[in-house]
Amino acid sequence: MSGVPVSMAGALNRALADALADDPAVLVFGEDVGPLGGVFRVTDGLAARFGEARVFDTPLAESGIVGTAIGMAMNGLRPVVEMQFDAFAYPAFEQITSHLAKMRNRTRGRVSLPVVIRVPYGGGIGGVEHHCDSSEAYYAHTPGLTVVTPGTPDDAYHLLRASIASPDPVIFLEPKRRYWTKGELSDVAVPMDRAVVRRPGADVTLIAYGPLMATALETAEAAVEEGWEVEVVDLRSLSPFDDATVCASVRRTGRAVVVHEASGFGGYGAEVVARVTERCFHHLHAPVLRVTGFDVPYPPPKLEEHHLPGVDRILDAIARLQWDDEVVGCRGA
Amino acid sequence: MSPTRERTLLPTDEPLSLLDKDGSPVAGSPLVMPDDDVLLELHRRMVVGRRFDTQATALTRQGRLAVYPSSRGQEACEVGSVLALRPADWLFPTYRDTVALVTRGVDPAEALTLLQGDWHSGYDPCAHRVGPQCTPLATNTLHAVGFAHAARLKGEDTSVLVLLGDGATSEGDTHEALNFAGVWRAPVVFLVQNNGYAISVPMSKQNAAPSLAHKGIGYGVPSVLVDGNDVAAVYAVVREALESGGPTLIEARTYRIEAHTNADDATRYRTPDEVAAWLDRDPVDRIEAYLTSRGLLDAARRSAVAAEAEEFAARVRAELNADRPRDPAALFEHVYATPTAQLREQAAALAEELA
Numbered sequence: 232m233s234g235v236p237v238s239m240a241g242a243l244n245r246a247l248a249d250a251l252a253d254d255p256a257v258l259v260f261g262e263d264v265g266p267l268g269g270v271f272r273v274t275d276g277l278a279a280r281f282g283e284a285r286v287f288d289t290p291l292a293e294s295g296i297v298g299t300a301i302g303m304a305m306n307g308l309r310p311v312v313e314m315q316f317d318a319f320a321y322p323a324f325e326q327i328t329s330h331l332a333k334m335r336n337r338t339r340g341r342v343s344l345p346v347v348i349r350v351p352y353g354g355g356i357g358g359v360e361h362h363c364d365s366s367e368a369y370y371a372h373t374p375g376l377t378v379v380t381p382g383t384p385d386d387a388y389h390l391l392r393a394s395i396a397s398p399d400p401v402i403f404l405e406p407k408r409r410y411w412t413k414g415e416l417s418d419v420a421v422p423m424d425r426a427v428v429r430r431p432g433a434d435v436t437l438i439a440y441g442p443l444m445a446t447a448l449e450t451a452e453a454a455v456e457e458g459w460e461v462e463v464v465d466l467r468s469l470s471p472f473d474d475a476t477v478c479a480s481v482r483r484t485g486r487a488v489v490v491h492e493a494s495g496f497g498g499y500g501a502e503v504v505a506r507v508t509e510r511c512f513h514h515l516h517a518p519v520l521r522v523t524g525f526d527v528p529y530p531p532p533k534l535e536e537h538h539l540p541g542v543d544r545i546l547d548a549i550a551r552l553q554w555d556d557e558v559v560g561c562r563g564a
Numbered sequence: 565m566s567p568t569r570e571r572t573l574l575p576t577d578e579p580l581s582l583l584d585k586d587g588s589p590v591a592g593s594p595l596v597m598p599d600d601d602v603l604l605e606l607h608r609r610m611v612v613g614r615r616f617d618t619q620a621t622a623l624t625r626q627g628r629l630a631v632y633p634s635s636r637g638q639e640a641c642e643v644g645s646v647l648a649l650r651p652a653d654w655l656f657p658t659y660r661d662t663v664a665l666v667t668r669g670v671d672p673a674e675a676l677t678l679l680q681g682d683w684h685s686g687y688d689p690c691a692h693r694v695g696p697q698c699t700p701l702a703t704n705t706l707h708a709v710g711f712a713h714a715a716r717l718k719g720e721d722t723s724v725l726v727l728l729g730d731g732a733t734s735e736g737d738t739h740e741a742l743n744f745a746g747v748w749r750a751p752v753v754f755l756v757q758n759n760g761y762a763i764s765v766p767m768s769k770q771n772a773a774p775s776l777a778h779k780g781i782g783y784g785v786p787s788v789l790v791d792g793n794d795v796a797a798v799y800a801v802v803r804e805a806l807e808s809g810g811p812t813l814i815e816a817r818t819y820r821i822e823a824h825t826n827a828d829d830a831t832r833y834r835t836p837d838e839v840a841a842w843l844d845r846d847p848v849d850r851i852e853a854y855l856t857s858r859g860l861l862d863a864a865r866r867s868a869v870a871a872e873a874e875e876f877a878a879r880v881r882a883e884l885n886a887d888r889p890r891d892p893a894a895l896f897e898h899v900y901a902t903p904t905a906q907l908r909e910q911a912a913a914l915a916e917e918l919a
Contacts, residue, residue: 295741
């Protein structure tokens with residue numbers, strides 16, 4: 232692909248366009264995705280290029296969007312639908328958990344549902360309530376769903392192509408505050424079940440995904456001044472979980488911090504901590520810590536900066552990992 | 565356009581019918597009486613369906629089925645609507661529509677798989693063009709609309725029939741589905757089997773509109789009110805709706821003679837007199853009276869149909885009385901197209917546990 236940097240929203244747009252061009256069974260629909268091009272312009276120009284039969288606006292009804300997508304997939308199409316904002320997807324929750332996730336299992340493999348649900352999620356954009364939720368734990372808890380979230384434009388392109396090609400339903404969580412982050416696209420496909428080490432480091436593993444990937448990388452940069460080499464792992468796929476990549480990193484470093492925007496209690500990070508602890512206990516020099524949003528409803532925009540984990544809070548957590556002064560001192564010397 | 569569709573979106577005040585409760589033809593009905601061979605087939609399938617239903621109820625008492633929601637009394641809806649389908653059409657049923665499934669040709673043991681406490685859909689939906697039975701109310705209405713819209717987009721001549729009950733009309737999904745169907749002009753028929761009760765909650769506490777069929781008006785969906793115990797009328801309106809090429813909402817007024825399921829005590833919420841009044845409007849008796857008066861149904865055919873029904877019930881008994889082995893490894897199959905690493909680990913752990 233071209234070496235010209237593209238925004239994450241642009242990468243998603245290109246992925247949708249390429250999928251529509253490659254496979255006549257692919258459809259894109261939802262609220263305002265047609266002529267408007269979506270409220271974040273991710274579907275910009277697609278209706279004009281591919282016509283109203285393939286890219287179209289629906290009535291404003293999320294359960295209706297997902298429920299009809301299920302019927303269309305049963306009839307051989309590959310719907311890619313948009314939920315517009317994270318919390319707006321909740322009316323569709325029953326269709327997602329009771330039907331979309333279970334159809335393959337319920338029909339003993341006779342009916343598969345290749346449906347992608349795009350959910351712009353997370354905060355940091357000054358949005359009002361219901362526009363900034365991090366709902367990944369709800370989806371990741373549901374067997375039958377694949378849940379992925381890109382942290383870079385390149386992952387956004389390739390993960391969306393892979394999601395559309397998947398024979399199973401995929402919840403595609405788009406970190407909306409990174410829509411305008413730019414990066415180059417590669418020609419290398421991204422697997423849907425593999426985490427990746429974004430930055431190598433020997434002292435501590437920082438496990439992040441989606442909107443906090445960039446924050447994690449900033450933290451790793453800042454940690455250099457403290458003499459800490461932070462390894463950053465980008466999960467990319469929240470379900471299934473790539474134990475192999477994550478545990479290999481933690482065994483190397485012996486310390487780990489998991490970060491996400493969503494509330495901590497019962498959150499996705501708890502699963503990561505549990506898995507790492509179960510598998511790497513004898514390699515750990517410290518408890519695995521979480522840095523998450525507080526256990527509060529998503530706050531108003533004027534307070535969100537206090538809720539969302541930032542570099543300082545993550546550095547504090549790394550500092551609390553009971554560092555062996557001697558080791559740090561040696562490395563700093 | 566045929567007489568019923570010439571009407572506005574509004575349903576009639578009284579249910580449309582072809583046969584009165586005694587089986588006499590209704591004068592001036594706007595509906596088209598089905599051909600004689602269709603009427604005989606409707607009768608045969610209703611008799612077999614009823615026998616199947618009583619057999620399934622008996623198997624529940626014997627512990628062979630975990631639960632069975634009977635549709636006794638609703639045979640005209642179950643059979644009339646399904647026989648109106650063409651081979652290419654699809655059916656999206658609910659948990660109460662097992663008689664509809666067997667009428668569509670689903671093997672009875674496969675139709676009862678869910679109710680035996682086994683895997684959800686024992687039949688192949690694609691082979692029979694029948695969606696999995698839906699237990700959460702009204703969710704299947706959206707699947708039906710999506711399926712029908714996809715058929716339209718693909719240029720296929722496929723219509724879709726979705727079955728729902730009176731309680732399901734209160735669910736949001738029904739309204740979203742009617743709205744989508746109206747906007748898209750999707751070839752989908754919503755057949756509401758209004759049997760008077762959503763478990764124990766009567767119609768008076770479910771709905772304030774003049775009829776459930778009235779709920780189509782606001783969505784621009786033509787609506788029909790039909791006598792749900794008149795199989796000829798149900799067949800006629802469903803057939804016409806399927807052929808219309810657009811959406812239709814049909815309310816069929818009927819009654820569930822048995823309780824909601826074997827776990828329910830219907831005497832707590834309805835009177836014996838009410839049940840007796842509906843027994844007097846029995847859908848099977850009605851078509852039998854008509855066919856007999858026309859000379860189409862004689863004693864020989866009647867006993868042949870009864871024998872077929874007994875044979876069918878005997879096969880159901882035999883199949884359900886046989887214990888079938890179940891493989892615990894099947895737990896991990898068909899969660900994803902390719903099992904995840906986590907599922908492979910768990911399958912291995914269970915296998916070790918059982919070794």
